[in-house]
Amino acid sequence: MVVLAKSLEDRIDESQKLGLQVIKESEDDRLMTLNVGPQHPGSGHFRFTVKVDGDYIVYADPDPGYVHRGEEKMCEYRNFIQNIPHLERPVIHDSTNITYSYSLAVEELVGIQVPRRGQFIRAIASELNRQVYTLYWLAIYGIFLGHSTMFMWPTGDRELFIDLLEALTGARVTHAFNIPGGVRNDIPNGFKDRCLRQIAYFEKRLKEYEDIFYNNPLLRQRTEGVGILTKEDAIKLGVTGSVLRASGIPYDIRKAEPYDIYNEIDFKVQYMKTGDSFARSYVPFLDMRESCHIMRQLLDKMPESGEVRSKLQPNPKGAPGEAYRRVESGRGALGYYIISDGTPKAYRVKISVGSFRNMLALPYLLVGAKLGDMPSIYWSLNYWPVEADR
Amino acid sequence: MLKELVNPTHFNVLMGKLGDVLVKALDQPLGYAINWGRIWSLWPVHLETACCSVEFGAASGPRYDVERFGIIEAFGSLRQCDLIVVQGTVTRKMAPRLRMVYDQMPEPKYVIAMGACAITGGLYIDSYNVLPGVDGIVPVDVYVPGCPPRPETLIQGCMLLQEKIKRSRIK
């Protein structure tokens, strides 16, 4: 009935042709409205309504905000340092990256620079956290597609990375490790060897993941050719992260705008050209493999000694002005726009998150897809509802 | 009389009454056995309210594996569940949904408040959109502190709940 991989306009026309926008109840008999979430095995803290015509989705409308906690308003009542613990809660399993760009923006406002060793430790923590996030995402993707092994394996391997982060920062998931001026503490003894052992083990495991999950014919059938996002649509919708890279655009903030020491690191931006659910689920996997490669270089190049943080004055004041800094998180570009008016508190903090931007692609991909493809499309968008709601 | 019995509403009421009588009769000799059955098959609703769901997910993973304590990771209908683990912050938008889920569950049902946000509002106590604790909308059996609680703490909370069920009279 509906052909996939069309341009955006065609799709909108098509959905309008199918009679979605303003139909009266009586004419709407053929369509059935389904409510997905927030209590649903799949959707998590997120709700969307879909209208189905038989097995095909003809309309989808996301309704986020179930975890909207007013982070941006809270930032106006706390000083720059006090903001860190609550700002990492939106992505509890990627907490180093979400405070990374915040620290960069505050450093620009306060006018402080991070010592070289501190930059390396930040990058190591960031890459470890990227693995933790992506493994959790992969585990849930396994559940969504009914592949229980793929829940168990990544959850188990994720604990090993969490152990490393726990040794480094002292907490399982909420680290509050990046602070303006550097990182909170130095690496513990023997951390480098532990890291290298873990990377070697994990690279072996990645091969097994590929065999059991990505080369699984059932998974391929359920994801290949499903929910195709073309390159033009991806640009137009402004999606980011793995969703963008799966559509054939090799864009990574670490390459486009290298922060801290990433311009000394040699790595390739992983991307695929097909833009279907399979590509969107495979690109994070390739990122994990690349991340191991990055981590080896970071551990190798890290200076043996030195300071890890520049001392800030207590209650630092930002220079009047504004800063917009981004990092590449597990879900794509994560930017902070901070306006400071010369006081210790920010005048306005805007968090530009990848999940919120990727959500825009959801209605466009779901329209025309089968209802059974909904889980594989939804979770392949690398969407974390708590982050989108902030 | 017979016509009234065949009427489905009356029939349901009668069966309910019969059930009550049966439970009372069985309480003394079989209460322990019924509670024993309940504590080893607690089915939590899959209702995630905030970020503690990550640690709940980790608790069902291979390292912590709550299933060995009888907390079964449920991916089914809430009408077959008997436990809500309120996983973190409850916002004003989520609160009516949480209550609705609680109302739709069959008796007996238990609630675990997981995380500081579910207990008092936690870090978000001064946010404009967050409830200061869930005990205003659902009756909480066990509080599990932490932000987020480690999976071990969650397991301990579940075991406390099992202890509580073991000692309570069956309904």
Place this chain on the structure above:
Amino acid sequence: MNQSTENRSNSNFQSSSLAKSKTDTQAKNEPESSFEKKLVSEITSKFGDNVKVSYIRPLRMKIIVNQEYIVEIATFIRDSLGFDHAESVAGTDYPKDNKIEVIYHLGSYSRDDLAGHILALATHTSRDDARLPTLMNVFKSVEYHERETFEMLGVYFEGHNRNERFLLPEDWADIPPLRKEFRIKGR
């Protein structure tokens, strides 16, 4: 930023003093932002006085435009300069000046030399009757961002198909929360 990071790491940065770092960045910013200046001058030469340049830094530019010309200027930025998507739309309330600033951070995926650049396109509206023309027809990606700005700051976007509730609860009956007169209880 990019270049300063490079220099910082080459000079084997050890100690940090506030004054030193400030002079460092200032000294380096001057010659390097010529590309950004060229980009902004393309806009200013076309639209003249309707565009006010706020700042030009390495990789970051901000221009402030009048709301009557914003659609025109945004179309020019998209078609001629190659900025093809919006990363974020942030509204800020300034009760002292009785205005709300809405700022679009535009980025580019299609041009490689613009990959790290962010052009901030800002416009103002009055607080009492906050209305702005929507940029949805120019940048599709602002759809949800504008909807959020409407909800959080009460800015009505003319031409946007859904100026309605998005993140807040359905029964929200207070003023938009990111306005400055909205105070958190007890703070």
